[in-house]
Amino acid sequence: MNVTPTPPRNDRMLTVDRLRGMILEGEIDTVVLAFTDMQGRLQGKLLHARFFLDSVLGHGTEGCNYLLAVDVDMNTVDGYDHASWASGYGDMEFIPDLSTIRLMPHRPGSVLIQCDLTSTTGEAVRVSPRSMLRAQVDRAAGHGWKAVAGTELEFVIYNTPYEKAWDDGYRNLIPANRYNIDYSILGSSIVEPLLRDIRNTMYSSGLTVESAKGECNFGQHEIAFLFDEVIATADNHSYYKTAAKDIARQHGQSITFMAKPNQREGNSCHVHMSLRGKDDDGLVFWDEQNGRRSAVYDHFIAGVLATMREFTLFYAPNINSYKRFVKGSFAPTSVAWGIDNRTTAVRLVGSGKSARMENRLPGGDMNPYLGLAAMLAGGLYGIENELSLEEETRGNAYESGAPVVPTTMHAARDALANSEIAAQVFGEDVVRHYVHYADVEIEAFDAAVTDWELTRGFERL
Known part of the structure; x- marks a missing residue:
């Protein structure tokens, strides 16, 4: 995935260039990459900031597709078409929305980036709440x-x-x-x-x-x-x-x-x-x-x-x-x-x-x-x-x-x-x-x- 310059939503949110500078200068050490699940919770990963720059910024990262097929206790639940034991609980892609880079002042050294979900072949995960709203x-x-x-x-x-x-x-x-x-x-x-x-x-x-x-x-x-x-x-x-x-x-x-x-x-x-x-x-x-x-x-x-x-x-x-x-x-x-x-x-x-x-x-x-x-x-x-x-x-x-x-x-x-x-x-x-x-x-x-x-x-x- 190419890193396309995306303007932040306002001047209190970060551009990619500003985030890169803050990481290289040691001001930011953690990038939280997250999506919102069916229950309305932020789910995702806490990434080391330099690893995010070197390996995630350009193409996103992966996570198990069971995250949209569990209950509030994170139990795997049978009966979903999206993900199941029968299909092997494969991956889905976390694609960063680079207009959402925000500081997390209550977590010093951290930023949050919210993401869209796609299949490993690039199609939007239609049952994802964010995909539903985007449609x-x-x-x-x-x-x-x-x-x-x-x-x-x-x-x-x-x-x-x-x-x-x-x-x-x-x-x-x-x-x-x-x-x-x-x-x-x-x-x-x-x-x-x-x-x-x-x-x-x-x-x-x-x-x-x-x-x-x-x-x-x-x-x-x-x-x-x-x-x-x-x-x-x-x-x-x-x-x-x-x-x-x-x-x-x-x-x-x-x-x-x-x-x-x-x-x-x-x-x-x-x-x-x-x-x-x-x-x-x-x-x-x-x-x-x-x-x-x-x-x-x-x-x-x-x-x-x-x-x-x-x-x-x-x-x-x-x-x-x-x-x-x-x-x-x-x-x-x-x-x-x-x-x-x-x-x-x-x-x-x-x-x-x-x-x-x-x-x-x-x-x-x-x-x-x-x-x-x-x-x-x-x-x-x-x-x-x-x-x-x-x-x-x-x-x-x-x-x-x-x-x-x-x-x-x-x-x-x-x-x-x-x-x-x-x-x-x-x-x-x-x-x-x-x-x-x-x-x-x-x-x-x-x-x-x-x-x-x-x-x-x-x-x-």
């Missing part, structure tokens, strides 16, 4: 459009370190705040040493930080970042989750992005998205002459709504995701839209260039590539088929009688498996892969003996 980006580009998005990711902070939390079976965790601190400056100040470290580290790594604020659950907070092109947003999101956990560990604390870590409010990941012209000009979602939404925008909204139930598995990828869908919790249960209405799954905000839709369905456990791919694919389907937008839901969508989202992973699995639209826009092979992913999770959960069962049944039944 939808290419689809939008075919219309002359660029998709931009922002993800608002909530998390809960505990004063219990990760290792003690594990040893204690995640019981009796100590939240960093003891009461509801939504928008509370005092509540944020209590954990500001950690929040400040995360914000400043993210800025130095190339993310554009907007703000931090407290949320409703005990110890719950959100750090917001400026929107970007959708692949850049997904890359930033994946890095941020990993780095934030690293930084929390360095502070002797822990954070979780679980959709529903306890019986109080869950962690959301509201996704804002809009379309623009390829060169970031042109108002695709707004009719400037008439001062209202464009027909294209309405078709896009209609497409996201029409596919929401069938694509829910990509927005809510875990058993725990579905515990968050509770009436009156600010997590949506109704497939409906409204203007600045936080009870609907789709909330419309802004006008002119800022006109965008907010998808409130995903939780903090969303794989950003899958969620953004599903949202973009659904919207483009609505445009390409000129779907009509239903009437706006005004007032309380929880009581509107609108169709509801799947409330279990099993229901979401069946909706995806039977979706003709999903097969059309993602491919039957991709749908089959993620349906099997759901089957693996459901089977594991159904076989587990939970604390709830023990508490109810050990003595009293």
Whole structure:
């Protein structure tokens, strides 16, 4: 692979030439080459920096293809077409995206480069989350459009370190705040040493930080970042989750992005998205002459709504995701839209260039590539088929009688498996892969003996 000069996404990220200079001068000794797996985790290798320059920069490196065919415990799982014991669990290629070179200030001497995955013969690995999103980006580009998005990711902070939390079976965790601190400056100040470290580290790594604020659950907070092109947003999101956990560990604390870590409010990941012209000009979602939404925008909204139930598995990828869908919790249960209405799954905000839709369905456990791919694919389907937008839901969508989202992973699995639209826009092979992913999770959960069962049944039944 030839090293083609690729401009960094902003002046806080590195060019290849600058990285080379920093390695030769001894400022950088480790290159983390990573991709995001099905579970939304960064996976890859920590390379000695000089070896990266001499042997990896020009052609990438290899890794076992089982990395897209395992469960969260890294167990090999039968039933995947992509990789199996029968096929010998061969290699796939990690191809560095040289526009993603970022410093990792919380890991001195280290940089991260995110990568695409190909087979050993050079074809894109279609079931890779980044490949799935890139396919939808290419689809939008075919219309002359660029998709931009922002993800608002909530998390809960505990004063219990990760290792003690594990040893204690995640019981009796100590939240960093003891009461509801939504928008509370005092509540944020209590954990500001950690929040400040995360914000400043993210800025130095190339993310554009907007703000931090407290949320409703005990110890719950959100750090917001400026929107970007959708692949850049997904890359930033994946890095941020990993780095934030690293930084929390360095502070002797822990954070979780679980959709529903306890019986109080869950962690959301509201996704804002809009379309623009390829060169970031042109108002695709707004009719400037008439001062209202464009027909294209309405078709896009209609497409996201029409596919929401069938694509829910990509927005809510875990058993725990579905515990968050509770009436009156600010997590949506109704497939409906409204203007600045936080009870609907789709909330419309802004006008002119800022006109965008907010998808409130995903939780903090969303794989950003899958969620953004599903949202973009659904919207483009609505445009390409000129779907009509239903009437706006005004007032309380929880009581509107609108169709509801799947409330279990099993229901979401069946909706995806039977979706003709999903097969059309993602491919039957991709749908089959993620349906099997759901089957693996459901089977594991159904076989587990939970604390709830023990508490109810050990003595009293």
